[in-house]
Amino acid sequence: MTSPFPNIYQLRRVSSDNAKPCTICYKSTQAVLVSSPDFFYVCESHLKDKQFCTVKYADGEDGKDAEYQSLHEEVRSLDQKAxxxxxxxxxxxxxLAKVRDYLWKPKDDENQPDLKKQLAEIxxxxxxxxxxLEKFIKAYTRYMLDxxxxxxxxxxHSKKIRQQQIVQKLNNGTLFPSIPDLPKP
Known part of the structure; x- marks a missing residue:
């Protein structure tokens, strides 16, 4: 049996006026996980829980996990250099360095790089x-529920569809059986 929607959800945010309770802990939240036609409100702290969901990048596209890793590694290496x-x-x-430089004049004053300019550049x-990296995460992050x-x-979802069908049958008058020989009032 095929499912009515895939197990790939995308994170969306709503305004603070439209915040609703989290499906799990009932705290007010603005984060919504969406997989058409299904959606539900969830706290962002639950998205970090490995027992709730796992993070995927760009459902089905190859190389996005590797691209994320390379961007993350680049940011980390630049942090280390800084x-x-x-x-x-x-x-x-x-x-101590000022005293050392005062007593023993450094010979290579011109050859020492300007560290503050290097720091600003890095x-x-x-x-x-x-x-x-933030733009990549926002564009390609998807969540796969446990x-x-x-x-x-x-x-x-199936319960909601059944309730809609019952309401539709009540409105049409086809929910209850009809008696063919019943006289009309």
Missing amino acids: TQIQHKIQQRESQ IKQRDLASAK AVFYKSRLQQ
Whole structure:
């Protein structure tokens, strides 16, 4: 049997006026997981829970997980470079370094790179890379529910369809059997 909707959900946000209770913990939330025609409100803290859902990137497209990993690695490496340069700057500006430079004049003043310019450049690169990573995450992040939660969503969907059919039969008058020989009033 095919399911009425796939187990791939996309995160959407609503305005604070339209916030509703989370399906799991009943706290007010603006996050909505959507898989047409199914949707439900959920706290963002639940999205980080491995027992609730797993993160997928761009349902079915190859290479998106690798692209995410490369962008994440680039941001992390730029962070490491920035911290190393900040450490070097702190070492140069320490009191011990100032005393050492005063007593023993460094010979290579012209050859030492300007660490503050390098730091500013690396921070600019890191900001660009992190913006690119955030844009990628926003565009391609999908959530795949755990089997238990997905089964629950399927059951709720089928229950909703059955209720709509009952209401439609009540409105049409076809829910109850008719008696053919009944005299009309």
